[in-house]
Amino acid sequence: MKRRLATSLAALLSAAAALSSCQASDDQGPVNLSKGVPVGAVLALTGNANVYGQDQKIGIELSLAALNAAGGVNGKPLFLSIEDGGSAEPSANAAFTLQINRGMLALIGPTLSQQAFSADPIAQRRGVPVVAPSNTATGIPEIGHFISRVSAQSSVIAPLSIAKALQLNPGIRRAAVFYAQDDVYSTAETVIFQQALTAKGLKPVTVQRTQLNDQDFQSQITAALNQQPDLVVLSLQAMDGGNLIRQLRELGYRGAIVVGNGMNTPNIYPICQRYCDGILIAQAYSPELATPANQRFTAAFAAAQARNPKVSPIPPQLTAQAYTAMQVIGEALARLDRSKPLKGLKVSQARRALMDEILAGTYQTPLGEIRFTPEGEVIQKNFFVAKVRMNPDGKSGRFTLLP
Structure with a gap:
């Protein structure tokens, strides 16, 4: 297992390094919409924290399906790229760099707060919006303007x-x-x-x-x-x-x-x-919250889990928060595209404008109604x-x- 993880990390670091030389031109080039509107996620799918990452992956994919079923970004589908950030800082850093160099307009992740303090500054320096689904440690939004979270702090x-x-x-x-x-x-x-x-x-x-x-x-x-x-x-x-x-x-x-x-x-x-x-x-989440957004989410989760009768049909908090992070990005992208069509923007322009839209919005989510402070801290009513x-x-x- 250790050898496999080391090999995987080495490959990730190599890929990130190979792409880094073209980062400036990629950031200044047009948004690549050939596969859809690009959004990235970096989750702990291996290592000690993989139990969290697997929960998050389910939530993000359910949210992606719901957004695209509702028309995506004004008729353009969302394209999701998921990378394994492992359970340590170097693997999260490499995955962040790889996703940014691929032209992702925003990132969801990483899974652990310890990883966030290391990886988020990379996104901040590159001007890439990050919506953290599970980082609850004090000081996460303070990393910089492009860092926000839907997970209320401890x-x-x-x-x-x-x-x-x-x-x-x-x-x-x-x-x-x-x-x-x-x-x-x-x-x-x-x-x-x-x-x-x-x-x-x-x-x-x-x-x-x-x-x-x-x-x-x-x-x-x-x-x-x-x-x-x-x-x-x-x-x-x-x-x-x-x-x-x-x-x-x-x-x-x-x-x-x-x-x-x-x-x-x-x-x-x-x-x-x-x-x-x-x-x-x-x-920060209750499956019993009686709102339309949560009822849609719990129904979608139960339907997805029905294929495995050994798994509970009740969604955990991490899945709900990851779903919410994807929802926030999807809705903010739709608003941005209506005012400034993505097709005419450079990647760097789209990222800056998207961050402003994320912070300006109010969202009806499985967690209840949420919005953000100017610093990117989530404002949530229900605990x-x-x-x-x-x-x-x-x-x-x-x-x-x-x-």
């Missing part, structure tokens, strides 16, 4: 799950915190969680540091349990977080567990299995807290929204 969402845990369990007095110290997202989110705990009068009794590739957490869990916590708060990704929860329960912990956005995917179910039951997580309910098979479940 500082808005994370405190909601702490408040809900205390509402459900007013007797909670002792909180243990775990976070992955080698992950930008996790280190940023744990600060927010700890501030939320302090604001509620709960100073963590222990803070345990882990690594993304850790599989055995017995020493950290034992140290935490010695402090007799009645709340455990995790800022981890799906694989390491799922394993930690399973081991935490196996070692006897029976109290409340709050997890962050890194575990906001049904892909945790096969990892922590029955031990996932009861964990709390704040969410939720869910509790995981596992099915009797111990391998499947759902996020059940709490009142």
